[in-house]
Structures are given as structure tokens and as C-alpha cells.
Amino acid sequence: MKKANLAVALLLIGIAALVIVDAVRLGFRWGDNGPESGFFPFWLGVILTICAAIELRSLLVSHRKHVPSRRLMPEGAWKPIAWVLLPAVGMAVTTELVGLHVAAALYLAFYMRATAKVRWSTTLAISIVVPAFLYVLLDKLFMVPMPQGLWGGKLLPF
């Protein structure tokens, strides 16, 4: 927990630094007729840095006092979380190649088989029916197109 707290506080300082640098570039004083573009972000960055610094200080204090910290995640939580996150990232990347609905079909099938060993019949049924349904709903009915990817248009020419 402490490490995560520390990491987030440092991340916030990093973001604040990026913001302040750009704000300085844009100018953060009073311009010709009103605050310059960087005015608002500059002060945002400053306040954010102060907050993160206070957070860091209190972390340091509790570290020195040897205050025990709770676990960030319960035992063995890494595994299910990684199982949610990594295949989802995989699906996003695959979308760039073959389009969202095809990637989703692969993702659904993969997840169902790999984590819960769902029967092949159910797996195939769901990973084909759900994307098909959503494809019809979105593309044909609502006219909201989804990414086709590099090869998607050629794989499924409808």
C-alpha cells in the first residue's frame, strides 16, 4: 500500500511538472486583455504539486513511525486482475488488426475457455451471437460504425 501511495504521489508530481512546464511556455501572467493561456494550468500544477508533496510528507512521517500499512490488494488478487486487464488490452490491439467485433469474438471465446473452461458449445454460441447481434445493432440500426482494422473489411465483407 505504501509503495502504491508513493508511486501515485510521484506520478501526480510528474504530471504537475509537465503541466507547469507547458504553462510557463504558454505564459501564465496577465496578457494583453486577460489571463494568458497558461494561467489556469499553471496554478493547477502548483496546487497539485503542493498536495502531492503534503501526501509524500505524511507518507514519510508514517514510515518513520513504522506505522504498519494495509495490503493494497488482497492475497492473490493479482491473478484475476491481470486476467481481466491483459486480455482486454489484447482485444484492443487485435481490434487494430481485424476490427472490433471479430476481436471481441476472439476475446470472448478466449476468456471463457481459458478462465472457466466453459463448454465449447456455449463458448462458440456466445462468442458468435453476441458480437453478431451488436454488429447488426450498431452498424445497421444505429449507424454507429466500429473500427474495421487493417484486415477486417476483407475478412467479413458485409
Add this chain to the structure above:
Amino acid sequence: MSDIQNLAMGLGVALQSYNLLVAVVGLTLGIIVGVLPGLGGANGVAILIPVVVTMPPTTGIILLSSIYWGALYGGSITSILFNIPGEPWSVATTFDGYPMAKAGKPGEALELAFLAHAAGGLLGVVMLTFFAPAIAEFALKFGPAEVFSVMVLTFSAFVGLGGKSPVKTIASIMLGFVLAAVGLDIVSGQLRMTYGSVPLMGGFNFIVAVIGLFGLGEIFLTVEEGLKVDGIKVHLGFRDIKAGLKDLMHLKKALIMGSFIGCWMGLKPGVATPASFMAYGFCKQSAPNKEQFGKGAPAGIVAPEAAAHAAGTSATLPMITLGIPGSPTMAVIMGGLMIFGLQPGPMLFKEHPDFVWGLIASCWVGNILGFFIVLAAAPLFASILKIRFAIFMPIIVYVCAIGAYAVNNRMIDVYYMLGFGVLGYLFKKLDYPIAPMVLALVLGDMAEQAMRQALIIGQGSPAVFFRPPIALPVMVLALTIFFWPVITAVRNHIHLPKHPPVRPHPKAA
């Protein structure tokens, strides 16, 4: 009273068959969304915004808000039957709802919850109907300094009353504003914080952020404990309705207290969720049977549920009249309004009264219809969670990805969504509040614009924010609320009893 006339006109719009159908669809979707973890109210509404844009504005907003009412109702179902709160505001329901269900009275527990929701919702809608026009009139007097001061009040409420570490809350708010500022600065035409990267030029869209933070983040939280969904079976019959109504007669106090607390808190931005906890706490304190709470006391269900629904309904009020959303879901709905080209705020009442009153009327219709729908189909909705997690989780992620992409037709938004999901999970675990960050993301541009205009009017002096008659008391109130934790700490310190004088031992002298 012209308010009633306006309401009648609005009802005429809301009860048109198309709008009615849309309301029913929205309510059903909302209940499903409320039942499923990972597709919360804010998230579900956000996903449907790109779809809703194709509809006429009134119909679209009826759909979005019906989802909201449905989610308010639906969150209780899983809290009571599965001990899994489907929504943040239904956490307090698990305290007494689940024990009551386990003790063999799930139907009654559900009845109480739904009736409490309906009552709270009705009170909220009544307030909305009769106070909204008055507040809108008042808000017409607002200039940029006043608008900015109300926003400061909003965020101060999060800091001072939010219950989380003020430093973390402020950091969260700042982060939200920073995210809102990335991209094109409308006033000067310059690119800010894009560092030459093309994707960043488009900035961060609040819909994508909400889907990631609340959707994926929620899923991560749910899986970390491993999902156990062995729920309690329930069969709702008329007997349960009668029993619930009878119980309710005895629980008038809890009901009224809960509803009023909810209404009051819902008006203040950001406190819809804490309203249910507060109502639970108050009810418990003032109840004759305190020990029963936590073991299935009916009042323990009624109070938080009434409060949650009343707060959710009255959160519409500041959104419509002042343009300040009271909760993340309201923020998303407000974003939807803006996409339609309707600027929420006092001008909306003047320029589009048919829209506003149609919306208010649909709140009436939605709350009442929703009660009957959820009553009829609660076991059906509950059985959704019986579908294996391994099946519905990836489907939820798939739908979230669709929602994220549909906003701007960019793949980068899907990646942003994943990033926000991780951020949402981390923030929840580390106790950084997410709601103010979302509000800051939605309001960021407006807040900055108001600040700039006010500073120009005041010629660079911050004193412009403290000008009477409106900005001054609002800012004073904001600062008071902001420093509230400090004030209470100082007060406690002063009132600490001094050590009693030490009497010398009789034999010691």
C-alpha cells in the same frame, strides 16, 4: 399555479407513446445496469450517449434519465439478494437488507426497498417541480464571478464534507481539471500540454474517463475478491407487497427522515452517495431498537434507500437550473445535454421550456413506472447475475470498449479507457475520491472560462469573486465548508475537558 400548468404541458410530451416506450426501455436497461457490477449508472448512461444523439433531444434525455432511475432501483436488488452493492449508494442497503433476506424474508426486504425508493423519488420530484423554476429565475442573475463561486462551492463540498482526506480530494480535483485542460484552448487557440502528440490534441473526453474509471475500475474491484454469486432465491408475490406496505406504515419516521435527508443532500453536489449512509446513521441513532440494526431491521433498509433515491432525484435540480451536476451520473447526463447543444442552466428554462418540463415530467413518469417494472421483474433481473461471471464479464468489457470508441471514433479512446480503468482501481484502493475528478473533468472548461471572464471584468483582481450580493456569501459558504474539518478539529480541541485538579492524598501530606 403556472408550475402545475407547465408540468401538465411536460406530461403531454412525456406521455407520448414514443417517449413512453423509450422510458420503459430506459428503465429496463437501467435496472439491468444497476444490477450488474461494472456497468454502473454513470457508465451505462455514458455508453449510450453516442446512440442517443440520433434521437430528438427530449426523447434522448428521457432515455438517459430513465436509465438513471432504473439504476437507482436496480442497485438494491443485488445488495439484498447477493450482498453485492450494484451501485455505490446501495452499499448501506447491504447492512440490513442481506441479513433480512438470509433470515427468510427476501421478498419483504425487496418490497421495502422498492417502496422506499418510490417514496424518496416522489419527494425528490415534487421538490424538483416546484423549486426548479424559482432557482432558475434566481440563477439568471449570475455573472461569471457568481458561476465560478458556485463551482468553488461545489468542489469545497467535496473537500470539506466528502469524508476523505482533503489533500487527496484536492489532488483529485486538480487532476480532473488538468485532464480537462489538455488539448485546444478555445480562447487563445493554442494547444496546451499536448507536447506535439496528435492524439493528445483531442484532449480527454469525460465519457471515456467515466467508462474507464467507473466501469473497468469497478470490474477490477469486483474480481479481486473472486466473484461469488450464490444469491438468495426470491419470488415476489402480492403477499409481499401487502406485507411491505404494512411494514411501511410503522416505519413512517424512517421513511420521512430518509427522504428529507436524501433531498437535502442531493441538492448539494457530490453527496448523493453519502446521503444513504447519513440516513442510515441518523435512523439508527434515533431508533428505539438500535441493536436490531445490522441484523435485518426494516428501518435499516427503508432509510438509506429512500435517501439514495431522493438524493438521486434532487440531484437533477442543480444540474438543470445552475448547470452544476450533483453526481457523476448527472455530470454525464449534463454532458449529453451539451452534446445536443442545450446548455443546462437558467437559460434552458427560458429558451427550451418544453424540453425542461418534458424532462421533469418524465422524472415523475419514470419514478412511478420504474417502481412497477422493478416490482414485476425483480427475480428476473436478479437471475442475470446467475449467468457465469466468465461469460458476462468479457461482454461488459466489450460493451465498454464500444462505448469508448463511439465517442469520437478513435481507437486511442479505447486505450485511454483501459488506462482510466487502472487509474480508477488504484484511486479507489488508495482512497483518492473519483467523483470530484469526474466533475472537474466535465466542468473544467466552463470553470476556466468563468474564471477568465470574471478576472477580466474585475481587471485582474481576485476581489471580483467576493463581490456582493451573490458571489460573496457563496464564496464565504464555500470557504467555510472547505475548512470545515479544520473548524471541527479546533472546536473539539477547545472543548476538551481540562484535567481534573489532582487532590493530594489525605495521608500524603
